[in-house]
Amino acid sequence: MLSQTPETGYHYNVMRRAIELIDAAGPGLSLNDLATQMGMSPAHFQRLFSQWAGVSPKRYQQYLTLDHAKTLLRDNMTTLDVSHQVGLSGNGRLHDLFIRWEAMSPGEYARAGDGLNIFWGWFDSPFDQALVMGTSKGLCGLAFAAETGPEAAFQDMFSRWPKAKFTEDPIMLRPLVDAAFTQKGETALHMIGAPFQIKVWEALLHIPSGHVTTYSEIAGSIGKPKAVRAVGTAVGRNPVSWLIPCHRALRKSGALGGYHWGLPVKRALLAYESARAEAESNAA
Numbered sequence: 503m504l505s506q507t508p509e510t511g512y513h514y515n516v517m518r519r520a521i522e523l524i525d526a527a528g529p530g531l532s533l534n535d536l537a538t539q540m541g542m543s544p545a546h547f548q549r550l551f552s553q554w555a556g557v558s559p560k561r562y563q564q565y566l567t568l569d570h571a572k573t574l575l576r577d578n579m580t581t582l583d584v585s586h587q588v589g590l591s592g593n594g595r596l597h598d599l600f601i602r603w604e605a606m607s608p609g610e611y612a613r614a615g616d617g618l619n620i621f622w623g624w625f626d627s628p629f630d631q632a633l634v635m636g637t638s639k640g641l642c643g644l645a646f647a648a649e650t651g652p653e654a655a656f657q658d659m660f661s662r663w664p665k666a667k668f669t670e671d672p673i674m675l676r677p678l679v680d681a682a683f684t685q686k687g688e689t690a691l692h693m694i695g696a697p698f699q700i701k702v703w704e705a706l707l708h709i710p711s712g713h714v715t716t717y718s719e720i721a722g723s724i725g726k727p728k729a730v731r732a733v734g735t736a737v738g739r740n741p742v743s744w745l746i747p748c749h750r751a752l753r754k755s756g757a758l759g760g761y762h763w764g765l766p767v768k769r770a771l772l773a774y775e776s777a778r779a780e781a782e783s784n785a786a
Contacts, residue, residue, distance in 0.1 A: 513554045514630040514648055516540065517773075518766050521566050533560050554628070555774060556781025565773035571714070572756030574772065578713040580750075582705055582723035599681060601707065601745060603691040604639050605700045615663030615694070622659075623672025624652070625679050629744075629770055633659055635668075636675050640690030641682070643741045649764025662741060663694060682745055691742055702736035709750045712779030714772070716754050738762050744771060 523539050524531060537547040537559070544559075551559040564570065610618075620642065622635045627646070633655050635643030643662070647655040660668060672679075681687040693700055701724045708723075709715050721733045738760055740748040749771040753759045761768035 513550070513628060514770060516550065517554075517566070517770055518648070520563070521766055521769060524563060524566055525568065531563075533563065536563065555777035557777045561780070562773065562777050565776045566769060569756075570769075570772065570776070571752050571758050574714045574776070575716070575752055575756045578776075580709050580713045580715045580719075582708055582715055582719050598687075599685045600688040601691060602640070602688065603693055603704075603707070605693045605704075606695070608697050611694060611696055613665065615666030618663060618666040618694075620663060620666045620668050621671040621674045622668060623670060623675050623679075625672065625675075625683070627683050628774065629767055632743075634672075634675055634679050635659060635741075636678060637692045639692040641675070641678050641742060641745065642692040642694050644682075644743045644745060645741075646743055646763040646767050649767055655763070659741065689745070691745060693746070694741065695736075695739070698732065699736045699739060702733055703740055703742075703746045703748075706737070706740065706746050706748055706751065709747055711747075711775045714750045714752050717751055717759070718754060720751060734759070747771075 519540055520536065523536055527535075533547070534544050537544045540547065542550070547559050551557070551562050555562050618637060620635050620637055622633065622643070625632050625634055629646050630648035631646075631652065633643070633645040633647060633652070634641060643659045645655040645659050650658070678689045681689040693703055695703065702720060705720045705723050717734050717737065718727070718730050720737070721727050721730045724733075726733070734751075737748045737751050740746050740762070743749070743763060749761060749768045751759065758765055758768055
């Protein structure tokens with residue numbers, strides 16, 4: 503089911519180790535000490551993160567701290583009702599990637615995937631290996647296995663549409679996956695969920711890369727201001743990680759909240775997007 507190369511997940515695993523060391527030592531950990539504890543020279547550490555994240559390791563270290571979510575909430579908070587008022591469509595944008603989406607009808611969803619052909623495959627991603635699923639209409643699943651393990655991720659995704667026909671076909675998915683992970687071109691999403699879930703996932707598509715919002719903001723934007731807990735559940739059931747950016751939803755306090763594929767992955771995603779946003783801003 504799963505093939506692995508020595509390079510698979512290298513950047514993510516380096517970054518995850520950095521998170522652990524930063525959490526243990528606190529903000530006073532110097533760049534040289536961090537590189538040494540990770541078994542790298544400072545120069546190699548510099549090259550690695552500059553290539554992957556677009557910013558220096560010292561700057562990237564700040565994005566990996568536990569307080570980074572609070573900083574994002576203070577400085578890069580997106581108010582979703584304003585986004586709707588200014589005419590944002592359902593098309594999301596992740597840097598140079600344009601996202602088209604189509605939602606399954608409630609009747610189709612109620613049939614638990616009966617009559618649906620779903621193709622799947624494992625792919626390398628910036629955040630370790632990813633299980634990707636898709637239909638003829640677009641990607642319908644993207645799971646990160648770094649924290650859960652591949653078998654658990656595999657069973658989790660398959661259980662969501664138990665009556666569908668599943669076929670391993672990474673070649674069919676490759677163009678959509680390449681666009682998604684290189685963040686260039688266009689990819690399509692086939693959003694398979696209950697009507698309430700679809701509304702929540704559509705709201706998530708309005709959060710720009712490098713920005714965040716809160717669960718209560720999402721609840722208000724879909725006309726259900728008191729349904730914050732239900733919104734949190736729907737966010738957690740998002741089947742298309744990263745592209746439907748559930749990692750950009752935080753608690754009002756600035757706490758990360760939960761993340762279905764593991765909080766280290768959520769922190770990595772937020773840090774990566776913040777770094778990329780800074781790099782693009784500096785290049786402009």
